[in-house]
Amino acid sequence: MTAVRVEVDTSRCCGAGMCALTVPEVFDQSEDEGTVVLLDPRPPAGLRPAVREAVRLCPCGTITVRETGPDA
Amino acid sequence: MEQAAPTTYTTVRDGIFHPPPHIRELRAHAPLARMTFADGHLGWLATGYAVSRAVLADPRFSARGELKHPPVPRAGEPEQPPSAPPGIFIQHDNPEHQRYRRLLVGQFTVRRMRLLTDWIEKVTESHLDEMERLGPPADLFEHFALPLPSLVISEMLGVPYADRERFQHDTAVWSSFNADLDELAQAFGDLTTYLHALVGRKRSAPEDDILSGLMAADPELTDEELTSIAYLLLVAGHETTANQLALGVLALLTNPDQLAALRADPSLTENAVEELLRYLSIVHHGPTRAALEDVEIDGQVIRKGEVVMVSLTAANRDPERFENPELLDVTRSATSHLGFGHGAHQCLGQQLARIELRVGLTALLRRFPALRLAVPPGEVRLRHDMQVYGVYELPVTW
Numbered sequence: 001m002t003a004v005r006v007e008v009d010t011s012r013c014c015g016a017g018m019c020a021l022t023v024p025e026v027f028d029q030s031e032d033e034g035t036v037v038l039l040d041p042r043p044p045a046g047l048r049p050a051v052r053e054a055v056r057l058c059p060c061g062t063i064t065v066r067e068t069g070p071d072a
Numbered sequence: 073m074e075q076a077a078p079t080t081y082t083t084v085r086d087g088i089f090h091p092p093p094h095i096r097e098l099r100a101h102a103p104l105a106r107m108t109f110a111d112g113h114l115g116w117l118a119t120g121y122a123v124s125r126a127v128l129a130d131p132r133f134s135a136r137g138e139l140k141h142p143p144v145p146r147a148g149e150p151e152q153p154p155s156a157p158p159g160i161f162i163q164h165d166n167p168e169h170q171r172y173r174r175l176l177v178g179q180f181t182v183r184r185m186r187l188l189t190d191w192i193e194k195v196t197e198s199h200l201d202e203m204e205r206l207g208p209p210a211d212l213f214e215h216f217a218l219p220l221p222s223l224v225i226s227e228m229l230g231v232p233y234a235d236r237e238r239f240q241h242d243t244a245v246w247s248s249f250n251a252d253l254d255e256l257a258q259a260f261g262d263l264t265t266y267l268h269a270l271v272g273r274k275r276s277a278p279e280d281d282i283l284s285g286l287m288a289a290d291p292e293l294t295d296e297e298l299t300s301i302a303y304l305l306l307v308a309g310h311e312t313t314a315n316q317l318a319l320g321v322l323a324l325l326t327n328p329d330q331l332a333a334l335r336a337d338p339s340l341t342e343n344a345v346e347e348l349l350r351y352l353s354i355v356h357h358g359p360t361r362a363a364l365e366d367v368e369i370d371g372q373v374i375r376k377g378e379v380v381m382v383s384l385t386a387a388n389r390d391p392e393r394f395e396n397p398e399l400l401d402v403t404r405s406a407t408s409h410l411g412f413g414h415g416a417h418q419c420l421g422q423q424l425a426r427i428e429l430r431v432g433l434t435a436l437l438r439r440f441p442a443l444r445l446a447v448p449p450g451e452v453r454l455r456h457d458m459q460v461y462g463v464y465e466l467p468v469t470w
Contacts, residue, residue, distance in 0.1 A: 014170070014416045015177025017423045022407075024182075032289075034177030057408055059418035061129060 001045045002067045008036045009062055018057040023050040027063075036062055045071065078106040079117060081143050081381060083249070083356040084456045088449065089323060090398065091353075091385045095119055099386050104370045107381060113141035115379040119386035121393040121410070123370045127380050128415035130369075133361035135417055137163035143357045143381040147252045159293075159300025162417060169416065172301065175290055176420055179228075179282050185423040188224075192427055195223055196435045204439065208469035209446035216436065217318035217466070218310065221428050225309030225421075229302060230274060230281025231267070239263060243307045247459045267302045271295050305421070312354065313425050315455065315462025317432050320348040322466060324433075326449050327400050334402050335437060344402035345429045350409035351400050353385035354461040359413055384410045440470040 006026065015034035019027035025047055028037040043051050048065075055063045079098060086093045098105055103120025118124045127133055138155035156163035161172035178184075203215040222240060226233040245251050245259035271283065272295065278284035283302055286293060324331040324344075334344050360381045363374045374380060387410050389397040394406070412419035419425070437443065445452070446467035453464040 014173060014418065015181070015420075016412075016418045017177075017180070017182040018407075020182040021423065021426075029181040029183065030178070031181075032178045033174045034179075034181045035174070053407075059129065059414045060416055 001048075001071045003042065003069055003071045004048055004051070005066045005068045006038060006041050006043060006051060007064045007066065008038050009064075010035050012060045013062045014060045016059050018059070019054040019063060022054040022057060023047055026051055027054060076102065076105070078108045078114060080108050081117060081357055081383070083144055083461070085385075085454075085461070088326070088452070088454060089351065089400075091383070091389055095383065095386045096389070099390060103390075104372055104380075107143070109141040109143055109379065109381075110145040111141050113379060115141060115381065116374055117143075118380055118382045119390075120370075121387045121390035124382045124384070124387040124410060125414050126369055127361055127382055128359065128410075128413060128417075130367065131166065131416075132364050132367050133380065134165050134364050135163055135169070135359070135361060136165060139362035139377070139379070140360050141379045143360060144249070146249045157296065157300055159297035160304060161301070162304060166416060172297075173416075173420065175286055175293075176282075176301070176305075179285065180420055180423055182423050185427050188228075188424070189427055189431065192220075192224060192431050193435065196220055196431050200435060200439045209467050210469075212321060212436075212466040212468045213314070213318045213463055214465065216432070217321070218314040220317070220432055221313035221425075222310040224424070224428060225306060228282055228424075229305055229309075230279055230283045231270060231302070231306060235266070238266060239306060240310070243311055244458075246307065247311055249457045249459070263303060263306075264299055267306070268295060268299045271298045271302065308419075309421055309424075311460050313428050315354050315460050316349065316352060316425070317429055318466045319352050319354060319462045320345075320429065320433065321436065321443075321468075322445075322449070322452060322463060323348060323352060323400055325443070325445050325468075330400050330402050331437075334433075335441075338434060338437070340402050341430050341434050342426075343405070345426060345433065346406040346409060347400065347402050347404055348429070349411035350388045350394065350406040352461070353388045353409075353411050355384050355411075355413075356456075356459060356461050357381060357383065359384075359417065382410075384413065440468075443468055443470045445469075 013035040020029050026040045026043050030037050082092045099119035104123045105117050107117035109115050118127055137153050140153055161169045199216050199219055203210045223233050242259040242263040274283045334340050360379050362379045363376050365376050367374045391397050412422040446469040455462045
């Protein structure tokens, strides 16, 4: 399994909350602006399918996932 | 390829639940097709899932009201659409849109909405008590589907629920395709005057609500902006959820196998809520977007100034995205539906709506194990002539 690195571009975030709804272990929303807060940039293998789903569901293209090589 | 004649759009659905009849063929052959708008503008109609998402996510398409054309005829349509006043953020582009949105999204986060769950459950149960007292039979729309979200958004905003007859009436007129210009102006004026006065009262006596919170968060916000924001949230907060809830109940009552599946396994409710959002797609037409420059999309060039209407109901039935899209299936994974739109303007209140729908459906089915329609399905009056689809009444018995 390939390890991944999650990145978020907060300037694009519209606070829809789909990421926090889909993978609360990895994404949260800030209290004041409701924009994405990345809790875990290197999610474990079990959460990666859900992270990819969050990428698809995000209406603003805020989240990217990069493959960083084999799992340690 | 020979250019097909431009299509037009209708909000009259096929039967109760299906998109207008010509949509299926159109989507199969031309997911982005030329369309004649109600004022004669030659624009575009997006019916495919992928192209709809692409349009809504692309900042080269504008949401500004003054650039748009009306997709369907409306009795009270002004000749020239006005530019949106400050605060009507659904008709602004970034950065103006984002300024308002950022002030609000913190109030509608997943976490904050979950904190409201207990309270929404109490509100739900008290309305079910009332409905149970009144019937059977009873009108589920009037006594349950409408008052639940109406009370919730009023309390959150800080609008006295005792004034509901007034704002429910004005928003209903505002949503109707049949209201003429005078009626529209009167409803809009009434509600704006009411909310403006309310904003003034909150300024002098702030309370624990969104309107007071906005004033504290950004002292620069004018009364006009706050009135606009209150207007948007109030209208969007109850018309939509009320109709989605009532129409969702009708869909379940007329699909007994799906109702039985949900009753047998209530843990399917969250899933069922997403599927009902996909299947019903209650926003009749729109969102519409105007091209700010020439944009090539799906092999076609949309010229600067041309308007695209996205048919969410068509996109949500695209077989390229959803298997057997015409079937209601509460077990399918439907969360990627476009029922809340897509892009920077995707529904601000969607996490609130999800909870209201989940709590509302769960409690309703638990309370009335023998819930059924009190009239034949064909006699339920449908909102083909309103901006948001749904039912005028839903007579049920138990």
